[in-house]
Every structure is written in C-alpha cells, then in structure tokens.
Amino acid sequence: MLDIAVMYHYVRSQDWKGIVPLEPEIFEKQIDILSKSYEIVSPEVLNKPKGLKPRCVLTFDDGTKDQYTNAFQIMKRKGVPGYFTAMSGPLVDKVIPIFNLVHIVLSLHPDEEIWEELKTTYDVAGVPQLSGIYHYEKDIFRRYNKYALNFFLSQEQTRSFLQEKALKLYGTSENLINQYYVNKSEFLDMKSQGMTIGVHCGHHIPYSGDANKFYEMEIEPCGRFLSNELHITPEWYTPAFGGGEHYKAMFRELEPILRERGYKAGFATTPGKNDGLSHFWLNRYDCIHLPPFGSIED
Incomplete structure (x- = not known):
C-alpha cells in the first residue's frame, strides 16, 4: 500500500484567476472521495506503521487567506488534518511576491x-x-x-x-496583506486544531542553484518565523514553484542541508505515490487530477 499527497493552492470560487482555484464545495467532495480509499493524516504519521488503508496528506501552498476561511473550516468540521505552509515575506518583511x-x-x-x-x-x-x-x-x-x-x-x-x-x-x-494571507493568529488557530504548519518560502523565488545561499535567503527566514512567532520547530518544507526548472539539482543539493537542520521531508510537485518517509522528497498529485477529475487508483 502506497501513500499519496495532494497539492492545493486556492480553495475559492472559480472567478479567481490565480493558480487553478478549487471551489470549496468540490474540495469537500474530494475529502469524502479520498476518505473512502485513504486515511487522511498529518505528515508526522507517514513515519509510523500503516493501518488498514494507505495514507493521504492534504497539502497547501502559499498561505493565502482562503485556506483559512474555506479549506481549514471544512477540514475542522470533518475532523481531518492537513499540512499548511507559511510564506514569511509578506508577514515579516511586508513584501508581496x-x-x-x-x-x-x-x-x-x-x-x-x-x-x-x-x-x-x-x-x-x-x-x-x-x-x-x-x-x-x-x-x-x-x-x-x-x-x-x-x-x-x-x-x-x-x-x-x-x-x-x-x-x-x-x-x-x-x-x-491582512486580507490576502493567513496571519499569525490564524496559523496559531490552525495549529491548535491539529494542523501541521511548515516552511514554504520567504519571497517565493525558485531554486537559484546555490544551495547554501538559497537556504539562507528563502528557507531560514521562514523557519525563523515559525520558530519565533508560532513556536513551531520547522520540520517540513515545500519549495516555491516546486523548485522551478532546476528542481532536480535542488533535490540533490538542498536535501543534505535540510536534513542537517532537522527537516524530515520536502513536498515536491512531481506526481506519484510515496512509501512513508522512505525518500526525503515526496511526490504530490495536483488536486485537479483527483476524482471527479481523474482517478489516482492503481
């Protein structure tokens, strides 16, 4: 039994023209469909023995407000966990990507x-x-x-x-910034309800090719926000743009730096299934490729 992770961005009405938004009603239906075949878990559970079902992690990029007002409220009502990421640039530096x-x-x-x-x-x-x-x-x-x-x-x-x-x-x-992004108090609310909060980025820049510099500029500041403001030890990472066109080099060059600093895994944008935490970089299916948009079953 192999696990999956599902990638979400905007969970809001289709009149929004950003990265393909998923309507809240469809998001709720997807949870119901996934729950039939998978146990929806937080990423921490991936390192534990499997139960009767393979596991599924619902993941969210960019930390936009709709994830709190729409996705989180649905998940809280249904009693399912998720993995949300913070983007520290707008919240700390007041710079909008x-x-x-x-x-x-x-x-x-x-x-x-x-x-x-x-x-x-x-x-x-x-x-x-x-x-x-x-x-x-x-x-x-x-x-x-x-x-x-x-x-x-x-x-x-x-x-x-x-x-x-x-x-x-x-x-x-x-x-x-206040209207567009999840803020500190909202992240703390999500944390209190069992959601996992991870690092996304500082200013949403694709991998630069210099692993140490990239970590210092894009990852460490966001990790510091999690640690100082949310009292969370950063353990999970989701790169902006999946790393961009240099993602393969990122996989190779950034992994040892992240492991050394205590990160357990990174969530990529490459589609496919996972076997717990047997690999550092975890595959993810985009939400638009899931039922009713298409099957992910073997």
Whole structure:
C-alpha cells in the first residue's frame, strides 16, 4: 500500500484567476472521495506503521487567506488534518511576491483592459509573437498579459504596474496583506486544531542553484518565523514553484542541508505515490487530477 499527497493552492470560487482555484464545495467532495480509499493524516504519521488503508496528506501552498476561511473550516468540521505552509515575506518583511500581484490584478480587472494599459505604458509589441507558452489560455489578452508580466517586463516594471493597481483596490499594502494571507493568529488557530504548519518560502523565488545561499535567503527566514512567532520547530518544507526548472539539482543539493537542520521531508510537485518517509522528497498529485477529475487508483 502506497501513500499519496495532494497539492492545493486556492480553495475559492472559480472567478479567481490565480493558480487553478478549487471551489470549496468540490474540495469537500474530494475529502469524502479520498476518505473512502485513504486515511487522511498529518505528515508526522507517514513515519509510523500503516493501518488498514494507505495514507493521504492534504497539502497547501502559499498561505493565502482562503485556506483559512474555506479549506481549514471544512477540514475542522470533518475532523481531518492537513499540512499548511507559511510564506514569511509578506508577514515579516511586508513584501508581496510578484506572482501574487499578478493573480490579484488579473482576477479583478478585465484582461483586455490590462492589455490596453500595458500597451500604452510599455513597449510590448513583441509579446503576441512570444506568448505561445500560454496557448492553453482561451482569452488571447490574458495570454498576452501573463507573458508580459511574468517574462517580458523587468521585475521593477512589473511590480510598479501591478502594485499601483492592487493598492487602488486595497488602499495600503498592509490592508492587502491582512486580507490576502493567513496571519499569525490564524496559523496559531490552525495549529491548535491539529494542523501541521511548515516552511514554504520567504519571497517565493525558485531554486537559484546555490544551495547554501538559497537556504539562507528563502528557507531560514521562514523557519525563523515559525520558530519565533508560532513556536513551531520547522520540520517540513515545500519549495516555491516546486523548485522551478532546476528542481532536480535542488533535490540533490538542498536535501543534505535540510536534513542537517532537522527537516524530515520536502513536498515536491512531481506526481506519484510515496512509501512513508522512505525518500526525503515526496511526490504530490495536483488536486485537479483527483476524482471527479481523474482517478489516482492503481
């Protein structure tokens, strides 16, 4: 019997245009479906002998508010545990990652409106020919916007453009952070109800190729937040973007550093099953690939 882990991001209505959101009603149905074949457990249980069923860990990336207001409330009502991760940059440094700003602005403004504004602000004439990597986006303007904001413009240009629009909606960065991310008291509430809290990142940057520097910049600050603010010893890690395009090097180079500092496992974005904690990097299925969207049974 092999175990699985399931990866969730946003648990909210489909009108949100970030990483594929899962509606709360569907999330609740998935728990019911998974419970028929798996014992839903916290990651700590993976190192214990198996019972009559294989185990399943529900995992959550990015620490967005909907995970507290929607996913956690459903799980608490159903009496199932989960593994949630913190992103310390917004909570400690008050810096909002660009990828979250993209989600916010593209969810709250029409795509054609954003594209017209980008055209009048920057020279983005080359974007339509280069935006084919987003071929799956049905709206052509959304395809252009995502390529321009994620790849074509500099980080400074993208942040300036997005932050100005986001703050018109939220007023201040503090308001945005308070409304968008799980805060300290909410993490403590989740902890008190048996949820496991782990490290996600500082500022949601993919693996850089320098393991020691990456640990110091992206992992250690978030671990310090868990330790100092939540009184949690950091033992579980989920890398931003699954490590990015250098994930294989990350698996190899970061594992000994994490093990030395007491981490028990890291949750990757590679699909597949797991055999307890026999390996440090654990596979995860994305939630959109689970029933009723597709079977994960053998």
